[in-house]
Amino acid sequence: MLCMGIDLVIAALVGIGAGIFTGLVPGIHVNLVSVLLITLSSSLLGFASPLALATFIISLGITHTFLDSIPSIFLGAPDADMVMGVLPGHRLLLEGRGFEAVKLTVVGSFLSLLGTLLVVPLLIPVFPFLHNLIEPYLAYLLILVILFMVWKEKGLRKMVWALIVFFLSGVLGIVTLGWPNLNQPLFPLLSGLFGVSTLLLSLQQNVKIPPQSISDTIKIDKLSQTKAIGAAMLSGGLAGLLPGLGSAQAAILAMELVPGLNMFAFLILIGGINTVNFAVSLVTLYTLGKARNGAVVAVLELLKSISTTQLLIFLGTALFAGSIATLLTLFIAKKFAVWMEKVNYRKLCLMVISFITILSSVFDGFLGLLILGTSTALGLLAPLLGIKRSNAMGCLLLPVILFFLL
Amino acid sequence: MGVIVERNESHPSMTGGSLDLALYFAASPLTTFLSAYLLPRFMGEKSLFIIALIGAILGLFVLLVLSETADFKEITLGSIGGEKIGNDVKVFGTVASMRKSNQSIILTIVQPEELQVILFTGGKGNISFQPGDVVEVLGEIDEFNGKQQVFAQRIRVVR
Numbered sequence: 001m002l003c004m005g006i007d008l009v010i011a012a013l014v015g016i017g018a019g020i021f022t023g024l025v026p027g028i029h030v031n032l033v034s035v036l037l038i039t040l041s042s043s044l045l046g047f048a049s050p051l052a053l054a055t056f057i058i059s060l061g062i063t064h065t066f067l068d069s070i071p072s073i074f075l076g077a078p079d080a081d082m083v084m085g086v087l088p089g090h091r092l093l094l095e096g097r098g099f100e101a102v103k104l105t106v107v108g109s110f111l112s113l114l115g116t117l118l119v120v121p122l123l124i125p126v127f128p129f130l131h132n133l134i135e136p137y138l139a140y141l142l143i144l145v146i147l148f149m150v151w152k153e154k155g156l157r158k159m160v161w162a163l164i165v166f167f168l169s170g171v172l173g174i175v176t177l178g179w180p181n182l183n184q185p186l187f188p189l190l191s192g193l194f195g196v197s198t199l200l201l202s203l204q205q206n207v208k209i210p211p212q213s214i215s216d217t218i219k220i221d222k223l224s225q226t227k228a229i230g231a232a233m234l235s236g237g238l239a240g241l242l243p244g245l246g247s248a249q250a251a252i253l254a255m256e257l258v259p260g261l262n263m264f265a266f267l268i269l270i271g272g273i274n275t276v277n278f279a280v281s282l283v284t285l286y287t288l289g290k291a292r293n294g295a296v297v298a299v300l301e302l303l304k305s306i307s308t309t310q311l312l313i314f315l316g317t318a319l320f321a322g323s324i325a326t327l328l329t330l331f332i333a334k335k336f337a338v339w340m341e342k343v344n345y346r347k348l349c350l351m352v353i354s355f356i357t358i359l360s361s362v363f364d365g366f367l368g369l370l371i372l373g374t375s376t377a378l379g380l381l382a383p384l385l386g387i388k389r390s391n392a393m394g395c396l397l398l399p400v401i402l403f404f405l406l
Numbered sequence: 407m408g409v410i411v412e413r414n415e416s417h418p419s420m421t422g423g424s425l426d427l428a429l430y431f432a433a434s435p436l437t438t439f440l441s442a443y444l445l446p447r448f449m450g451e452k453s454l455f456i457i458a459l460i461g462a463i464l465g466l467f468v469l470l471v472l473s474e475t476a477d478f479k480e481i482t483l484g485s486i487g488g489e490k491i492g493n494d495v496k497v498f499g500t501v502a503s504m505r506k507s508n509q510s511i512i513l514t515i516v517q518p519e520e521l522q523v524i525l526f527t528g529g530k531g532n533i534s535f536q537p538g539d540v541v542e543v544l545g546e547i548d549e550f551n552g553k554q555q556v557f558a559q560r561i562r563v564v565r
Contacts (some may be wrong), residue, residue: 175469180478180494204454245486260497374465380458384451 003134004349011052014315015059016324022060023067024332025107026191028354033292038298050302051310058282058314060320061295062113065275066325067332069105073098074336075352076198084251086271087389088263090198096210098340102333104220104264105271106326112232112272113322116279117315119233123280127287131174131241138242139404142249142397145256149390151254158387160222165381165391169193170398172378176371177399184363190248191356192375193392199349201383209345212337220264228265231258232272239273240280240292244400247274252393279318286311412472478544483517486554489547497556498564499522501539513561515541519557 021029034057037044044053073089092101150162198358232315235254239245250273255261261269275319281292303310339370375395380388424529478496481489489495499515506512513535523543527533535541544559 006430168466172466172469173472175466177475179476202529205452362529370465374469377458377461377465380454381462384455384458 007049007052008313008317011048011055012059012167012320014320015022015056015317016063016328018056019060019063019206019321019325019366020067020332023064026195026352026359030057030064033057034295034298039299041302051055054299054302054310055313055317057295057298058317061293062361063325063328064319065278066106066322067270067330069102070270070329070336073101073335074103074340075376076202077349079157084255084266084390086095087194087198088266088270088335090202093209093212093261093340093393094207096212097215098209098212099214099333099337101174102269102336103330104267106273106329107225107233108228108268108273109275110322110326111222111229111268112236112276113279115229115233117319122285123237123266123283127241127283128216131288132286135242135404138245141402142253142401142404145253146394146397148256149388152389158385161381161385162387162391165378165387166383166394167227167398168381168394169378169392170394171373172374173372173395173397174401174402175327176395179367182364182367184368188356188364188368188372189375189395190302190393191360192308192372192377193395194389196353196372196376197355197379198385200326200380203346203349204234208340210338211292211341214334214337220268224265225268227258228261228268229272231261232269233276235269235299236273236276237280239277241284243290243292244403246396246400247277248393249396249400250271250277252390255337255390262299276296277324277373280317282306282311282314282318291351359396408446408453411542429525481539483521486521486547489554493546493547497543499541499543501535501537503537504535506534513541513543515543515560522550522553523558523559523561524555527557533560535563 004032018033019030021028022033036059037053041053048056065376069089073093076090089098089101089105092098146166150159150166153159173189176182176189179185196379231254235250235257236247239250240255252373254269254273255266258269270314278293278295281296284290285296285300286308289305291300299306299314306314357369357372360372362368364371379392382392411428412562432495478494480496480498483497486495486497489561493518497517499517501523502514502516502520504513505513508529511527511533513525514558515523516518523545525545540563541558542562542564543558545556545559548557
């Protein structure tokens with residue numbers, strides 16, 4: 001029993017280490033590592049139990065959701081879960097408050113995780129009912145959210161452009177995600193729309209990163225914080241429960257359904273959503289036997305089904321990893337903030353653009369580059385037109401709507 | 407709702423191994439040059455907008471045209487063992503038997519060898535196959551209990 005406990009703690013710690021790597025390096029996602037683990041599972045099971053390997057994956061996944069805000073904010077290179085955090089994070093970076101932006105996402109991740117773990121006993125009996133109730137209407141809810149998003153643009157001209165950008169990015173998303181045998185379709189798609197386009201505009205505007213402050217105080221009122229955490233738990237929970245709804249789409253839902261969130265609260269929301277999504281996906285696995293992300297698919301492959309004891313172990317692992325990841329993220333973010341003052345931002349932008357380009361071509365060759373180029377061009381349209389960047393989320397929203405409707 | 411899995415011959419390596427390597431190493435300095443030296447020439451937002459709009463529409467058009475040729479690779483049941491888990495493939499065969507549950511249909515198709523094809527129906531009860539149906543299956547190779555099988559995305563009854 002003691003050996004099994006030590007086995008799991010070691011697995012969790014190794015998972016945290018792996019999560020730091022996947023969180024900090026753009027283009028490396030939890031799903032990649034999970035797939036690799038399953039491929040190697042026959043050898044790994046020789047010296048680790050399936051439960052230990054599953055614990056490693058959970059720990060890796062939770063840690064990743066904390067660390068991935070750092071490349072998103074400091075490098076402008078978000079992964080799929082952090083795309084909506086790029087612009088507010090980048091804005092704070094340009095104000096010398098990059099560390100504060102990361103801290104806000106960490107607050108969101110940790111407090112939302114705590115809140116979710118507290119309500120798990122309430123979620124377990126209601127999840128099957130909620131799933132059957134909401135799923136048939138999700139497409140219509142998303143359509144309403146999109147129409148509301150477009151309607152909020154200032155003036156008819158901007159509304160029309162918002163619809164155009166939405167549909168163009170939607171078509172790009174459908175083509176890319178439906179293409180057979182693409183290794184990493186999301187990487188060039190989202191990097192171009194939200195990452196490279198932001199960096200290109202920074203180059204065009206000759207942006208200079210001011211000195212970064214390492215503040216210990218977050219100036220945000222309790223009401224905004226509570227609203228953001230609540231919205232993160234609700235929308236992240238929906239993303240963890242329903243198929244096809246990812247953290248980025250959930251962020252759009254939350255943004256439109258919970259009005260009045262300022263930039264700080266929005267970063268708390270973004271940080272919370274992907275952590276809650278991951279934690280809730282474990283509850284979905286337990287109650288419905290369905291996997292909602294690549295990491296949980298790997299857990300399902302290893303264990304086939306999970307018992308109540310195993311669920312408790314995983315939730316405990318999530319808390320353990322989340323607590324350590326909170327401290328690690330703040331520590332690493334401080335180092336990044338100091339480093340950003342010394343680095344030539346123009347050169348950094350060019351390096352990140354080059355790195356994303358190389359990764360896109362490594363993953364998917366010429367097609368990866370074509371998708372990256374097209375998505376970058378599309379991603380430039382929204383800021384140049386003065387409309388919301390979230391209109392480019394059509395790349396994920398339109399495929400999800402069609403998935404539910406057809 | 408059925409899937410025929412065909413490997414897209416034009417992806418991921420559209421040009422061949424050594425050319426791909428050249429592509430990787432050329433891509434980075436090329437984009438660096440484009441970003442660093444060409445972008446300041448188009449410093450104006452209006453010019454950048456026009457370039458971005460043309461680029462987006464052109465890129466989408468090219469992708470749409472290329473997607474028409476993107477296809478799954480047809481395999482025989484005998485060669486399925488040489489395929490990697492996760493690969494997309496196309497398989498033709500005759501339905502030998504069918505088992506139905508609430509959420510899925512499991513077809514055994516023969517070619518003449520047998521292959522398990524699993525189709526998740528999401529509870530829709532109006533999908534059915536008959537032994538003797540010739541079907542085209544698009545899906546993903548997976549492994550269960552040491553045996554290869556295909557999780558179908560779409561199945562079309564050919565005759």
